[in-house]
Amino acid sequence: NFPSGQPHFLQLYHRDADVIRTELVDGLQAPMATVSPKYLYDALGSKLFEAICQLPEYYPTRTEAGIFERHLSEIARSAGRGSTFIDLGAGNCAKAESLFHALQPRQYVPIDISVDFLRDAVERVRQRFPMIAVSGIGMDFSCSLDLPETIRREKRLFFYPGSSIGNFTPHEAAALLGRIRDACNRDGGLLIGVDLLKDKPVLDAAYDDAIGVTAAFNLNMLRHLNTLVDADFDVGDWRHVGFFNEELGRIEMHLEARRSVTIRWDGGERRFRQGERIHTENSYKYTRHDFLQLLERAGFGSVQTWTDDREWFMVCHARA
Ligand code: AVI
Numbered sequence: 668n669f670p671s672g673q674p675h676f677l678q679l680y681h682r683d684a685d686v687i688r689t690e691l692v693d694g695l696q697a698p699m700a701t702v703s704p705k706y707l708y709d710a711l712g713s714k715l716f717e718a719i720c721q722l723p724e725y726y727p728t729r730t731e732a733g734i735f736e737r738h739l740s741e742i743a744r745s746a747g748r749g750s751t752f753i754d755l756g757a758g759n760c761a762k763a764e765s766l767f768h769a770l771q772p773r774q775y776v777p778i779d780i781s782v783d784f785l786r787d788a789v790e791r792v793r794q795r796f797p798m799i800a801v802s803g804i805g806m807d808f809s810c811s812l813d814l815p816e817t818i819r820r821e822k823r824l825f826f827y828p829g830s831s832i833g834n835f836t837p838h839e840a841a842a843l844l845g846r847i848r849d850a851c852n853r854d855g856g857l858l859i860g861v862d863l864l865k866d867k868p869v870l871d872a873a874y875d876d877a878i879g880v881t882a883a884f885n886l887n888m889l890r891h892l893n894t895l896v897d898a899d900f901d902v903g904d905w906r907h908v909g910f911f912n913e914e915l916g917r918i919e920m921h922l923e924a925r926r927s928v929t930i931r932w933d934g935g936e937r938r939f940r941q942g943e944r945i946h947t948e949n950s951y952k953y954t955r956h957d958f959l960q961l962l963e964r965a966g967f968g969s970v971q972t973w974t975d976d977r978e979w980f981m982v983c984h985a986r987a
Pocket of ligand 1: 719727829830831832833834873874881948949950
């Protein structure tokens with residue numbers, strides 16, 4: 668249940684500090700150092716991501732919004748009204764808010780790992796839409812989708828916009844989609860945005876913008892790591908690398924050491940040679956056909972899709 672004093676917000680993200688530390692330290696010590704992209708999102712990281720969404724080079728947010736605007740009544744007809752609208756990775760909740768009028772949800776459940784950022788967003792939504800029951804949940808839904816009893820099972824409409832599904836490998840994405848499918852009753856479904864494959868120069872620019880907002884977003888992860896594992900990363904020793912890997916069909920983001928550095932953290936250390944990288948994010952791009960196959964593999968039934976004129980992005984409504 669939602670604790671008294673904070674009736675509209677529940678923090679389920681009490682992953683043990685030790686579990687987080689072990690996950691991070693294992694990743695930093697791996698031969699090819701890796702840190703999960705979820706650690707890009709502390710409060711500043713969430714704000715930097717908001718700024719990315721306004722960049723001319725970062726087409727996904729604008730293109731997806733255009734699809735919703737153009738096809739809103741058809742999308743609402745397919746998804747239905749009066750749902751329990753569960754927003755995965757809600758951030759500032761703005762995308763969901765823009766659909767409230769058309770979808771008329773009975774309950775709105777924004778979920779995000781960036782707990783403090785979400786808490787503020789939930790307060791704003793409650794003030795703007797006093798007629799909708801809002802129950803914010805701070806949790807890492809990539810681990811589990813066990814929702815509290817207070818979240819109705821009937822008519823669950825999961826909302827996963829922005830092609831965040833691309834930040835998982837196709838194998839992990841299939842598993843997550845399967846969990847979403849299992850969390851729906853038969854009258855539920857998923858409204859999801861997916862970035863489609865396109866020419867490399869467009870993709871490269873979107874993840875390595877001219878004024879360096881994406882670089883700041885990536886580099887900010889080092890500050891977050893300093894807090895989480897008591898490390899001594901100096902941001903000035905690292906540079907952002909972001910490019911489309913055509914062979915693997917994915918954007919890759921890395922942090923590359925500008926010079927040889929030894930990083931120390933509570934209980935360990937690692938030397939990084941000049942040019943050595945920490946892999947911080949993948950962002951897979953799909954063809955329509957491959958993504959529909961993924962939804963089918965996850966157990967979804969009929970799917971309706973909408974796209975933009977350039978076919979750069981796709982919105983799908985998949986029935987459970
Ligand atoms: C949140 N996610 C879908 C973004 C993406 O496009 O993969 C994160 C991002 N990384 C760099 N720019 C945006």
